[in-house]
Amino acid sequence: MAxxxxxxxxxxxxxxxxxxxxxxxxxxxxxxxDFNVLMAEFDPSMMEHGWRLMTHEDDATLAQEILRDAQLGPEPSA
Known part of the structure; x- marks a missing residue:
């Protein structure tokens, strides 16, 4: 993944x-x-920045929108 x-x-x-x-x-x-590295030898100091989720630069904006919408939950029905 470049x-x-x-x-x-x-x-x-x-x-x-x-x-x-x-x-x-x-x-x-x-x-x-970080997924496999942290599972192999877990050291709490390695988690200073948390688990990073990465994607292609071209997909980044859409990915962030999807994640944001998922946190907001469904819109209330009228």
Whole structure:
């Protein structure tokens, strides 16, 4: 994956995995570079910046919009 950018950071692994799954379900390729490293030798000091979720620069804006909309939840029905 060339031209990667961070689209989100998460303080917990489950949050990062759910966000990654959501983006992948929308057809956005993602990468979580810290995932396996942190699971192999977990050191709390490594989590200073949280789990990084990355995607192609071209998909970054859409990915951030999808994640933001997911946090807002569904709009109330009229």
């Amino acid at each position: 031209d990667l950018v961070i689209v989100a950071r998460f303080s917990s692994r489950p949050e990062a995995v759910v966000a990654q799954s959501l983006l992948r379900s929308e057809g956005i390729e993602t990468l979580m570079p």
